[in-house]
Amino acid sequence: MxxxxxxxxxxxxxxxxxxxxxxxxxxxxxxxxxxxLRNAYLIFNGKMLITxxxxxxxxxxxxxxxxxxxxPLHSVIIAPFAFxxxxxxxLAGLVLQLINLFIFCKILKKLDLxxxxxxxxxxxxxxxxxxxxLQAEMSSITFVLLTAYFFLRNDKKGFALSGFFAGxxxxxxxxxxxxxxxxxxxxxxxxxxxxxxxxxxxxxVPGAVLMLVFNSFLYGGPFATAYSIMGYASxxxxxxxxxxxxxxxxxxxxxxxxxxxxxxxxxxxxxxxIISSVLFVALWGSYFFFYPRFRLxxxxxxxxxxxxxxxxxxxxxxxxxxxxxxxxxxxxxMGKIAAAAIILLVACSGFVMLKHxxxxxxxxxxxxxxxSETGQGALIIVDEKIPSLSxxxxxxxxxxxxxxxxxxxxxxxxINGDYAKYITDEDNTFFMTVQMDPDIRVEIxxxxxx
Numbered sequence: 001m002x003x004x005x006x007x008x009x010x011x012x013x014x015x016x017x018x019x020x021x022x023x024x025x026x027x028x029x030x031x032x033x034x035x036x037l038r039n040a041y042l043i044f045n046g047k048m049l050i051t052x053x054x055x056x057x058x059x060x061x062x063x064x065x066x067x068x069x070x071x072p073l074h075s076v077i078i079a080p081f082a083f084x085x086x087x088x089x090x091l092a093g094l095v096l097q098l099i100n101l102f103i104f105c106k107i108l109k110k111l112d113l114x115x116x117x118x119x120x121x122x123x124x125x126x127x128x129x130x131x132x133x134l135q136a137e138m139s140s141i142t143f144v145l146l147t148a149y150f151f152l153r154n155d156k157k158g159f160a161l162s163g164f165f166a167g168x169x170x171x172x173x174x175x176x177x178x179x180x181x182x183x184x185x186x187x188x189x190x191x192x193x194x195x196x197x198x199x200x201x202x203x204x205v206p207g208a209v210l211m212l213v214f215n216s217f218l219y220g221g222p223f224a225t226a227y228s229i230m231g232y233a234s235x236x237x238x239x240x241x242x243x244x245x246x247x248x249x250x251x252x253x254x255x256x257x258x259x260x261x262x263x264x265x266x267x268x269x270x271x272x273x274i275i276s277s278v279l280f281v282a283l284w285g286s287y288f289f290f291y292p293r294f295r296l297x298x299x300x301x302x303x304x305x306x307x308x309x310x311x312x313x314x315x316x317x318x319x320x321x322x323x324x325x326x327x328x329x330x331x332x333x334m335g336k337i338a339a340a341a342i343i344l345l346v347a348c349s350g351f352v353m354l355k356h357x358x359x360x361x362x363x364x365x366x367x368x369x370x371x372s373e374t375g376q377g378a379l380i381i382v383d384e385k386i387p388s389l390s391x392x393x394x395x396x397x398x399x400x401x402x403x404x405x406x407x408x409x410x411x412x413x414x415i416n417g418d419y420a421k422y423i424t425d426e427d428n429t430f431f432m433t434v435q436m437d438p439d440i441r442v443e444i445x446x447x448x449x450x
Contacts, residue, residue, distance in 0.1 A: 383431065
């Protein structure tokens with residue numbers, strides 16, 4: 001087998017697409033997905049602010065209006081797909097995954113590594129799972145890969161474009177600022193290229209300016225975020241070693257020792273990969289919100305915070321695996337090795353995507369129950385048996401994930417607030433209790449008239 005045969009990669013892409021449509025989502029699973037989808041709809045209508053608290057589901061209160069908790073770029077990307085209906089928005093994940101596969105292949109070719117190793121990216125279980133969601137990790141990966149690809153050009157234009165995509169990546173997820181910093185430091189560490197660091201910085205300026213303007217408009221300051229206005233953007237060194245080791249263990253378990261491969265690689269992405277990985281471990285290891293997950297699917301999805309830089313680790317991993325194959329003269333067995341690896345990767349990815357599909361279907365069942373038991377214009381007052389992270393959400397409890405303009409006119413209030421002032425039509429007012437353990441379930445009753 002020729003490890004540079006593009007037909008193998010194309011065949012892998014076809015298999016992945018078939019797998020994707022086999023488990024095509026009916027609904028989303030994470031509350032964040034509702035926010036990205038809702039932002040996409042609001043983009044159609046030129047809105048960024050919600051003033052009515054009863055329609056503020058999934059949004060945070062900034063003191064005068066309700067705003068998205070996330071930067072806008074991922075919603076802009078999924079908006080064209082959502083234009084054809086909310087369920088078509090999930091196609092964005094497949095398209096981004098295939099685009100990312102193409103860029104990953106281009107990076108491997110630039111580094112003289114066999115393109116067959118791009119299947120390590122395509123079927124990386126947690127990335128495969130996230131491709132079937134509306135999470136911003138997928139577009140984050142796109143911009144990080146573009147940052148790496150143009151960085152490898154090693155010329156002025158390449159550094160300018162690398163900086164440009166690094167800047168844009170922050171508009172997809174704020175934590176990608178650590179990736180931009182990592183590439184800048186990598187340039188500064190290169191004696192031959194450090195004089196061109198200003199080109200990278202200049203390229204990143206447009207994205208940085210857009211981010212600062214967005215933050216100022218929605219959150220009241222260039223460096224403010226939704227997390228800061230809600231009061232839980234906190235970091236702590238408490239249990240830092242435990243959390244850091246937990247993430248390192250996860251990143252070393254899915255593909256054996258993947259996290260450590262970058263320290264032994266010699267390619268030009270090595271320094272940027274090491275720096276960004278260390279920064280991400282420091283960031284998420286000190287973030288206050290943490291809980292270990294030990295079920296198989298949850299163990300895999302536990303790396304979701306690291307997905308933007310996982311492709312960088314995979315490039316280094318591919319280099320080390322290829323070096324090992326050549327060292328032990330296993331090239332003649334590449335066909336068998338690749339076949340066994342592909343079967344295992346497809347099976348693992350398919351399993352986690354299928355298990356995730358079950359959770360999506362469960363949420364879809366809850367959504368259909370809410371909409372079958374309430375009517376248009378209904379006021380739904382929610383009593384949630386779920387610990388709240390912050391009072392900053394006010395009238396936007398967790399159940400808001402089931403609501404958006406795509407699904408019709410429903411108003412949502414929390415029983416913890418002064419909901420009585422919102423009751424204008426007693427015949428169209430409902431109480432809903434929500435339980436989360438072990439699975440989400442709801443009970444809906446009509447308002448009892450005195």
